[in-house]
Amino acid sequence: MSSKNVLLKNVVKIYKGQGKKDVVAVNNVSLEIKAGEFVTLLGPSGCGKTTLLRIIAGFETPTGGEVYIGGENVTQITPDRRDTAMVFQSYALFPHLTVYENVAYGLRVKKQSESRIRQSVAEMLELVGLTGMESRYPNQLSGGQQQRVALARSIVMRPSVLLFDEPLSNLDAKLRVHMRGEIRRLQRQVGITGIYVTHDQAEAMSMSDRIIVMNNGVVEQSGTPQEIYLTPASEFVADFIGMANLVDAVVAEAGEGQGIIDLLGAKFRISSRGDLRSGEKVRVVIRPEAVALAGDGGIPAVVETSVYMGSSQDYRVRIDGQTISVVAYNPDESFREGDRVYLRIDERKLHVVRK
Amino acid sequence: MQAVRRDPVLAGTIAIVIVSLLLFIVWPIYAVLKESFISQQGLFTLDYYREAFRQSENVRVLVNTLWIGLFVSLFSTAIGFLFAYADAYLKIRFKSIFNILAILPIISPPFALSMSFIMLFGQRGFITYHLLGIKDANVYGFAGLAAVQILTFFPIAYLVLAGLLRQIDPSYEEAAQNMGASRWRIFRTVTLPLVVPGIANSFLLVFIQTVADFGNAMVIGGNYTTLAAKIYLQAMGNYDVKGGTALATILLSISVIMFVMQKYWVGEKSYVTVTGKPSRERQLISDGKVVWPVGLACFFISAFILLLYILIPYGSVVNLWGIDFTPTLKHYEYVFSLGLKPIIDTTYLSLLSMPITGILSMIIAFLIVRKKFFGRSMVEFTSMLSMAVPGTVIGMGYILAYNGPPLVLTGTATIIVFSFIFRNMPVGIRAGVASLRQIDPAIEEAAQDLGASSYKVFTSVTIPLIKSAFFSGLVYSFVRSMTAVSAVIFLVSASYNLLTVAIMGQVDVGRIGVAAAYSTILIIIVLAVTGALKLILGRMGIAVADM
Ligand SMILES: Nc1ncnc2c1ncn2[C@@H]1O[C@H](COP(=O)(O)OP(=O)(O)O)[C@@H](O)[C@H]1O
Ligand SMILES: [Mg+2]
Numbered sequence: 001m002s003s004k005n006v007l008l009k010n011v012v013k014i015y016k017g018q019g020k021k022d023v024v025a026v027n028n029v030s031l032e033i034k035a036g037e038f039v040t041l042l043g044p045s046g047c048g049k050t051t052l053l054r055i056i057a058g059f060e061t062p063t064g065g066e067v068y069i070g071g072e073n074v075t076q077i078t079p080d081r082r083d084t085a086m087v088f089q090s091y092a093l094f095p096h097l098t099v100y101e102n103v104a105y106g107l108r109v110k111k112q113s114e115s116r117i118r119q120s121v122a123e124m125l126e127l128v129g130l131t132g133m134e135s136r137y138p139n140q141l142s143g144g145q146q147q148r149v150a151l152a153r154s155i156v157m158r159p160s161v162l163l164f165d166e167p168l169s170n171l172d173a174k175l176r177v178h179m180r181g182e183i184r185r186l187q188r189q190v191g192i193t194g195i196y197v198t199h200d201q202a203e204a205m206s207m208s209d210r211i212i213v214m215n216n217g218v219v220e221q222s223g224t225p226q227e228i229y230l231t232p233a234s235e236f237v238a239d240f241i242g243m244a245n246l247v248d249a250v251v252a253e254a255g256e257g258q259g260i261i262d263l264l265g266a267k268f269r270i271s272s273r274g275d276l277r278s279g280e281k282v283r284v285v286i287r288p289e290a291v292a293l294a295g296d297g298g299i300p301a302v303v304e305t306s307v308y309m310g311s312s313q314d315y316r317v318r319i320d321g322q323t324i325s326v327v328a329y330n331p332d333e334s335f336r337e338g339d340r341v342y343l344r345i346d347e348r349k350l351h352v353v354r355k
Numbered sequence: 356m357q358a359v360r361r362d363p364v365l366a367g368t369i370a371i372v373i374v375s376l377l378l379f380i381v382w383p384i385y386a387v388l389k390e391s392f393i394s395q396q397g398l399f400t401l402d403y404y405r406e407a408f409r410q411s412e413n414v415r416v417l418v419n420t421l422w423i424g425l426f427v428s429l430f431s432t433a434i435g436f437l438f439a440y441a442d443a444y445l446k447i448r449f450k451s452i453f454n455i456l457a458i459l460p461i462i463s464p465p466f467a468l469s470m471s472f473i474m475l476f477g478q479r480g481f482i483t484y485h486l487l488g489i490k491d492a493n494v495y496g497f498a499g500l501a502a503v504q505i506l507t508f509f510p511i512a513y514l515v516l517a518g519l520l521r522q523i524d525p526s527y528e529e530a531a532q533n534m535g536a537s538r539w540r541i542f543r544t545v546t547l548p549l550v551v552p553g554i555a556n557s558f559l560l561v562f563i564q565t566v567a568d569f570g571n572a573m574v575i576g577g578n579y580t581t582l583a584a585k586i587y588l589q590a591m592g593n594y595d596v597k598g599g600t601a602l603a604t605i606l607l608s609i610s611v612i613m614f615v616m617q618k619y620w621v622g623e624k625s626y627v628t629v630t631g632k633p634s635r636e637r638q639l640i641s642d643g644k645v646v647w648p649v650g651l652a653c654f655f656i657s658a659f660i661l662l663l664y665i666l667i668p669y670g671s672v673v674n675l676w677g678i679d680f681t682p683t684l685k686h687y688e689y690v691f692s693l694g695l696k697p698i699i700d701t702t703y704l705s706l707l708s709m710p711i712t713g714i715l716s717m718i719i720a721f722l723i724v725r726k727k728f729f730g731r732s733m734v735e736f737t738s739m740l741s742m743a744v745p746g747t748v749i750g751m752g753y754i755l756a757y758n759g760p761p762l763v764l765t766g767t768a769t770i771i772v773f774s775f776i777f778r779n780m781p782v783g784i785r786a787g788v789a790s791l792r793q794i795d796p797a798i799e800e801a802a803q804d805l806g807a808s809s810y811k812v813f814t815s816v817t818i819p820l821i822k823s824a825f826f827s828g829l830v831y832s833f834v835r836s837m838t839a840v841s842a843v844i845f846l847v848s849a850s851y852n853l854l855t856v857a858i859m860g861q862v863d864v865g866r867i868g869v870a871a872a873y874s875t876i877l878i879i880i881v882l883a884v885t886g887a888l889k890l891i892l893g894r895m896g897i898a899v900a901d902m
Binding site: 059061077078079080081084086088090092095096105106109110154157 | 795801805808819820
């Protein structure tokens with residue numbers, strides 16, 4: 001199998017609004033996805049993920065910029081002649097064809113021999129666990145089975161790049177979690193480059209080699225799930241991925257790649273990617289699990305709410321007019337609303353973002 | 356989506372569609388306009404209009420046209436509403452007849468009811484002469500024409516309004532009932548307001564049909580001349596083509612205004628469709644105080660119409676209508692002695708244009724719904740417009756446009772086929788558009804994504820998904836071709852005559868029996884061909900919607 005890399009250069013997509021304002025759906029995006037990599041495009045609804053994916057597939061022509069697949073400029077090439085295959089949100093199975101014919105469709109278009117088609121389809125159906133379903137029609141399948149047919153139909157083409165547009169959003173929660181693993185297994189097994197669009201951060205975190213966070217048509221950050229979570233590049237990313245307290249702080253002492261900040265009336269030593277300047281105002285990301293509550297010794301606060309969540313106790317505590325979320329896993333003791341508590345913040349887990 | 360530029364097959368198809376619409380819809384209309392505004396010397400002039408209106412007769416014709424349009428549309432909409440209400444709301448047993456009533460005008464010659472009326476109320480009418488003994492009954496004129504048109508066109512209103520009433524969610528009315536409103540009050544304050552746009556819509560649709568109605572106006576209009584008939588008489592009877600085009604332009608303006616109002620003003624205003632499908636079935640009203648009067652009215656109208664249609668085959672097998680009712684086959688013998696040419700020609704040309712119409716309308720529907728390209732709204736407007744352009748106007752346009760280079764088609768079969776195609780396309784397009792809108796566009800994208808070219812996508816995915824609309828369009832276009840008269844009457848020639856035109860000729864010379872025999876043959880061919888098509892398609896597992 002030859003998986004290929006995908007390269008976007010300054011891609012812009014503007015939808016002409018009829019009478020209304022034009023929409024800049026993708027705003028000057030440049031990025032590279034390496035061959036064999038599994039990347040998710042993550043962002044809130046309307047941020048341009050689908051548009052970007054459809055530009056890679058060829059359904060939309062970018063208003064500006066170029067698309068390269070495996071080094072070849074495909075910007076002006078129609079989807080039928082691109083080496084990509086897409087799994088649609090609605091599955092888009094052919095309702096008038098059986099499972100077998102759905103999976104065979106692309107191979108038939110390619111004019112492969114009947115015996116080869118039979119073999120490939122059988123292998124593929126086996127791979128997705130649908131052997132025996134060949135003669136059913138899509139409306140005779142459950143949502144999860146339809147999803148597998150859609151996957152099979154795309155993968156059987158042995159494309160160089162597989163594209164997914166929120167493929168799991170029509171499944172119930174349990175199946176969704178299961179299919180994450182399935183898709184990743186299939187993608188690894190056949191070794192195809194995968195680009196996966198989702199607005200669900202848990203999906204992105206659990207599946208991706210790399211996450212590309214988008215907002216308002218631009219790329220906010222690109223990195224491994226750990227990088228995105230631990231060192232968000234912007235307030236938007238910090239806020240969008242997981243729970244985050246964003247708190248103002250002032251740099252008390254600046255050093256090379258590190259410094260001391262004044263946060264909630266206490267001093268913390270932190271590391272920073274960029275250089276800090278003394279007296280600079282910054283925002284600090286405090287993840288709820290980076291804070292522990294104690295009966296004494298720390299930053300004083302008052303418990304506002306305390307909710308038992310089973311595996312954790314979730315608090316909101318109040319310090320000088322600011323509210324901070326704290327999550328305590330396996331707590332030794334729990335606090336009740338109105339209790340006076342002390343915060344202990346793990347300074348290794350603090351992360352500074354510029355305003 | 357700028358995909359069109361990158362896809363030569365698609366771009367080529369769009370170009371062909373645009374060119375053919377320009378050539379066979381826009382150009383003939385332009386030819387009419389041009390002829391009416393340009394003098395023999397090639398200068399712009401309004402003389403032909405001035406001339407037309409100097410004749411007080413033509414002013415009367417215009418007033419006649421508008422007045423009968425208004426009258427017929429009002430009554431048709433009212434009767435249509437009555438039937439629609441009975442259909443959607445009342446517990447009545449003979450509803451299945453309603454569908455037959457809606458189909459009959461489509462599968463018979465457009466002036467069939469005029470013939471029946473003459474048989475019933477004419478000088479030798481069964482009722483007027485035979486039963487009542489009136490010696491000089493005159494069925495020709497406003498009353499006869501209006502009655503025939505109402506009975507021919509009210510099914511249009513019925514279909515529009517029944518569709519709308521069935522979509523009303525019963526919970527609206529139940530909510531009103533729950534608040535203590537009486538049945539009449541609910542009807543007045545809930546049901547009626549919900550269908551006001553539909554009422555306006557059917558009024559305009561019937562109006563367009565009425566003012567364009569050529570066959571009935573010619574057969575039973577008598578001295579009550581309308582524009583549609585006058586255009587033909589002026590151009591073909593008086594050889595005053597210029598005067599004819601001036602009148603044609605006026606008729607065209609009326610129709611186009613109504614069409615634009617219908618499509619862009621009324622068409623957008625539906626409260627009912629916003630709410631989507633009703634949540635469950637309506638509890639039908641069985642209260643005798645409502646069911647009896649409405650049911651009886653519908654019953655009598657239905658029975659009367661059925662009787663009128665039955666008169667046609669019956670009239671074809673009696674010796675001399677009104678005088679001597681002994682059974683005979685002599686009218687058929689006469690028809691066969693004249694030769695089968697019009698029968699064969701009509702059937703052949705209708706069959707020939709059928710697949711072309713069907714495929715072209717699906718392609719246009721596909722382009723309208725799925726593709727964005729320069730000229731898309733023009734394609735949509737023009738192709739639907741041809742439904743509103745009166746047949747007499749288009750017929751006149753065809754002889755003017757294709758009388759000289761670059762396209763000389765006068766007197767050929769080709770010109771007839773083209774007129775069939777472009778006049779019958781809108782129905783197929785509408786069916787195609789409606790069924791494409793129900794289909795997730797991602798399905799076609801998936802096919803393209805798997806390597807299918809746009810041609811392959813269309814044939815292997817789009818057409819199979821909308822095949823029901825496609826075949827309904829086929830059947831319908833065949834039927835419409837068989838029964839068309841207003842446009843083709845300008846286009847027939849010594850070498851190609853058509854059934855409907857032959858029938859009109861026979862009515863004109865008073866051979867009602869022969870006309871009835873021809874009409875019966877026409878109806879039999881229509882039923883046989885559509886029946887065979889439905890049977891074959893049914894075997895293939897394709898359901899064809901009723902027309
Ligand atoms: N065909 C279109 N025409 C006009 N605007 C569009 C079209 N498709 C998407 N948009 C707009 O572009 C923006 C990005 O849309 P999309 O790529 O679908 O976002 P996402 O997939 O991230 O939810 C949105 O504001 C959307 O309304
Ligand atoms: Mg999307």
